[in-house]
Amino acid sequence: MTNQSLQKALSYREALNKAMHDAMAASDKVLLFGQGVNDHKGIFGTTSGLADKFGAQRLIEVPLAEEGMTGICIGAALNGAYPINIHIRADFVLLAMNQIINLAAKYKYMFGGLFDIPMMIRLVIGRSWGQGAQHSQSLQSLFAHIPGLTVIMPASSGAIVDSYAHAVQKHRGTVISFEHRLMYDLTFERDHEPEVLGKTPFSQRRVRAGTDVTIVSTSIMSLEARRAADWLADRGISCDVIDLHCVSHIDHDVIMKSVGRTGRLLVADTSWLPYGVSAEICRIVCQNDPGALKAPVVSLGMAPAPCPTAKALEDIYYPNLTTLTDSIATLVRGKNHGIDLPHERSMADVYKRFKGPF
Amino acid sequence: MTAPSASLLSADLSLSLYKTLYMTRRCEETIVRIYPEDNMKTPMHMSMGQEAVSVGVCRAIGGNGDVIASYRSHATYLAQTEDHGSFFGELHGRTNGTADGKSGSMHLADIPKGMLGSTGIVSAGIPVAMGAAFANKQKSPGRVAAAFFGDGATDEGVFWETLNASCAMKLPMMFVCEDNDLAVHTRKSERQGFNSLVEVVRKYKCDVYEDDTNDVESIYALTRKAIEKMISSGQPAFLNIKTYRYLEPCGTMQDSDAPYRRAEEDAYWKGRDCVALQRKRLLASGLAEKDLLKVEGDINAAIEKSVAAAKAAPHPGADLLSYGVFYETP
């Protein structure tokens, strides 16, 4: 598959705006809900200008009432609308879990297929700096664990445009999308869009082909993996980088074929490792063919603590290009790999010359 | 400038309220000044303009109570603890902060001083204050608990759950609504279907108090009255205090030209600035300006010292990253 709809280089933010625009243009059933959809900042600019074109009544400024508003979206979906509910911090969705898990995820099955809940929930992973324990969580595994939900983590403009169009126009169920804030200002070239490894835009993607080690990554870690792979390619290590993209529906074959070829696996996730997506990838390998591995799996993610705010702690809380590159080189060549490493100790500094506020 | 009424409080208390107000304002002015240095990498939700609420209420509680703040926590933290040393340490992400730099601006706490915390999730601190009120009722009769929150928090179901539960359980719980009419950029009229929050709250078994003076002494006196009634009646109190935020919702800049602002509103509130109002009252009561300048100068110097200490304090090291995920014996 190629990315049909993306005609030019777009920033992640522009892609989100385009995706919202296209959805609203394609069907007047599409309604946007969120705190700030209609204000002058327009959810980081992703909903700016839409009210002028489609009418303010389709962009619903909501009270601070996450549980209630999610239920209202479900009710609207049951009565013919396609709601897109946006939370400017993924953390806020914890207030709406009853409606998402107990209702939206189950409505179809619980009633034996009588209903669908066509709806999208956009969650922004709030990481930049100083966001702390309640504004930076990446809770994909909570949703991926629940049957009935589709959970995506688009890592490029093309992934946004294609998978959102698919969600709104083709998919019948509820889609949860995690958008990483550090990517918002990044521009993605159309020619560099990863190859889609499956039948729908939700499928896994190959960021880069390689032979020495498989890197399975999510969200912004796919960009980091690409940068690490570029660095290592010049130093004789060839990485096969797979962007999971859809963490709830993982094609075991894609992972196993790659691991079968490379014999080594590194998982780089945006969240905590225990009980998370990275554990799930290990599980897939352990269950399908642990003999395919020449070395134990290495996983990188957030340190097992709530997110601290001090920059000094935050920089070691998250992996960075140096630790990622070192981990890959160690996995392939052993501890004394002798490969020089890039000096980059803060991912946030790289992706965002962020001077606050949000 | 509105002329302040004559003080009904003792001269000492009047001056003391001013000192805290001034200190709070000065701390935030300092933040505005030094934020561009980029040493404080934490999102700032500034209290500026709203200080009279925290200062009046916390002083009325007078150490015999616990409070929890919203994410707009600076004024509440400073009023409850008077500790700008830890404050600047934390904002700088240093080991002399309230939490070794792990909490930043949004989660300031000092539990021994009755500052139970502040939260980045709108309304989430309200039920925590209720739990503290319950504990206080059992263990320390006469001690109260207060939750500070903006009017945006009353959109959330958990506010209503807590209002109902604390009334049903007759807890010494004070709801302090810092009513600035705004949730980020959205006015009440776009968020609330009812005409008056206070009218809905009155339907619960609690005592409701309103204030629209921006006068720290008036807020102090009202809170004293509320606490006394609460202790005698056993009913929670709801204080709706009109206020006004000077700066953008998050950040240290003015946003007077943003489309949600109204020029006349801005002028009206700045014309009754809570710090200026109390200063004027003190001068009118006969306090010499040079004495007041001396008081202010001392506070300024102390704040500069705190800032310098914060900058000089060590950054937390890797050993602190996983420290305190679980409880550590002090």
Next chain:
Amino acid sequence: MLNTNERLKRLIYQTLLIRRVEERVIELYPSDKIQSPVHLSIGQEPVAVGLCESMSPKDVLFTTYRGHAYYIAKGGKLPELMAELYGRKGGVSGGKAGSMHLAAPEVGMMGSSAVVASTIPHGVGAALAAKLQGTKQAVITIFGDGAIEEGVYHESMNFAVLHKLPVLFVCENNALAVHTSLAQRQAFDIVQHAKSYGINTTVIEDGNDLIKVGDIAAKLLESLRAGGGPEWLMVKTYRYKEHVGPGDDFDAGYRSRSDMEKWLATDPLYKYPEIVKEMEADVKTEIDRAVAFAEASPLPTRADLLTDVE
């Protein structure tokens, strides 16, 4: 318009049907043929019948886990209900829903939930879609008096009033949430509280009065369709059986049998014994047919386990 007598008869027939269906459930329960926790409506049927009288199939209803009465009153098919309780393939949801999650989208019965208060916002959302799409639908969302303590009730009411949505909030007030009575849990008067949101409130003291419930519902629904904004209705009623399950619980200590006797006095099935008597045979035939359908319907198999997940 039917004449009063015919109308009353029709309403009594539905009430009787629901009562006898649930009594049949009680009868069948010890056989373990119905393995689903049942929250019986017995005593509360007239409310459902009255409210649904003037709803068209395109009008939308959301209800609670105590949903048998609404399913039948809204026009859901009885054999499919019975087969669902039996956990058979022929059930309305193929056995995946059971008693707590009844739905019949073709007649606007849009589902129910086992989590208290969680369908209240669904009614508001459906009303929002109806308003934006100009469908002239009226929406009813049903909840018990306990649900009012949940934050989501406030969130839903506020939004409906703010956007003037065509939704009728119906509080079925049986003054019992599971086993504790209201005074221990609610620090406000429910009606005054609702009124303070600026919503029109109506109270029906006797939920057993079929005609009155029907008339008032018709008037309120018409107002919704005409764009008059949300309405709020409390209907007082009484549940004869235990919170969940087929038994009585008057020995549990939280309520007394004499409470029930007050309600029996206005129960239409006791008030009009002659009308009821002449309907019994038809009702029985209808139920027998439904039970026979359920018994004959096959059990779902492993092949059904993984269908309709997404």
Next chain:
Amino acid sequence: MRRLNFADAINECLDQEMARDPSVFVYGIGVPDFKGIFGTTVGLAEKYGPNRCFDTPLAEDSMTGFALGAALKGMRPVHTHIRADFLLLTLNQIVNMISCHNYMTGGHTAVPLVVRAIIGRGWGQGAQHSKSLFSYFTHIPGLKVVAPATPRDGKGLLAAAIRDNNPVVFLEHRWLHWIEGEVPEESYEIPLGVAQIMRPGSDLTLVATSWMVIEAVHAGKILADSGINVEIIDPRTLAPMDMDPILASVRKTGRLLIADYDWLNSGLSAEIAANVGAACFGTLKQPIERIGFAPTPCPTVRTLENHFYPNAETIIRTVEKMLGRPPMDLTGVDFFSHERRFRGPL
């Protein structure tokens, strides 16, 4: 030793803890009513009064924040939910507030609270009354998660949870409440974070959680009769997980079967598999196998429920498959089932 059922063991623990420490209190929807959460809270309101054992409004989110506030002021709340599914209404408080409050305040803030919730199968409970949600809590730093499987463990682990200075999520399977076992009369603690070997064996390592421990022990006996010796490990505390005995066992047997009482995807079994995969690298004789819920919401009808939930038979068949044994004849074997005695609902 004296035998007690699980519900009475929990009840005795709560009683002893409340008698020992006046700061302990027990509350939640239905807690003081005559049914008393499967009997586990019966009699406490009468004995300790309405300030220490009380009902709440239907306001799960608020009443969870309440626990945090009370804990910060030196109380030890035990908040009880009759269904774990209702915890979804409280996740903001548990994940955003409670789990990180100590960390956000520098590490010395005791947050001694217990969230007890009932998980598991009755019949016909359906999609909203059947979840386990183990991994929802184990994934979050700062929370301890306990899932006992015997009356003795139930009592001792709950005492440890109440005395712990950290928030503990305590998940009890409803069927366990009728299980009897030896329970000491005096108050005692079983430390959190220590696994228990339920049966030693050499052919295969079987890690089971909550109700699956009961099923595993049953399966283990039947397998032993045909000469297969599985080593059964009950982690008891799911976070922090005591991984060493599991790793030691897998190094010995070379085979691992995980029987979790939850969905498999991104769950506890994935976490154990990941740890074993890394730490026992090269010692596994074959791929790890896992048993858990079918990847669907829970259906209500019994026939589908039986496919949805694993049991001792599922374990036996999986072990046989892993060891390359032909399936044994299980006719006449009485598999554990509460369905005959369980008349539901609650």
